[in-house]
Amino acid sequence: MGIPSELRDAWASRRQSPLVPSPSEPPVGDSESTIQDAVAGGVKTACITGAVTAVPVLVGCRVLPWAKANLNHTAQALIISAATVAGFFISADKTILEGAKKNSLDKLK
Secondary structure (H helix, E strand, O other): OOOOHHHHHHHHHHHHHOOOOOOOOOHHHHHHHOOOOOHHHHHHHHHHHHHHHHHHHHHHHHHOOHHHHOOOOHHHHHHHHHHHHHHHHEEEEEEHHHHHHHHHHHHHH
């Protein structure tokens, strides 16, 4: 007893993700390189933003009486991670928009 081949093929074709290109479609090189550049730039910006944000937050929580009393370790981590994530997404978004603009101008020429 098994699954008939027609049902198996229909089920397998349903499970393929629309985000993964099928072998018959040629990959789009420009968009893939833009996404890779965006992720690389976002990670670099996130590392820099995390370090730049962590220093004043941690020093402020040791020195300032209000911050010492009101910002526990979770709040400090949330402040630092929010700045880091924002830096990543802003940088990645700018890179993707620049790549899309360049690609659209190249297609017009």
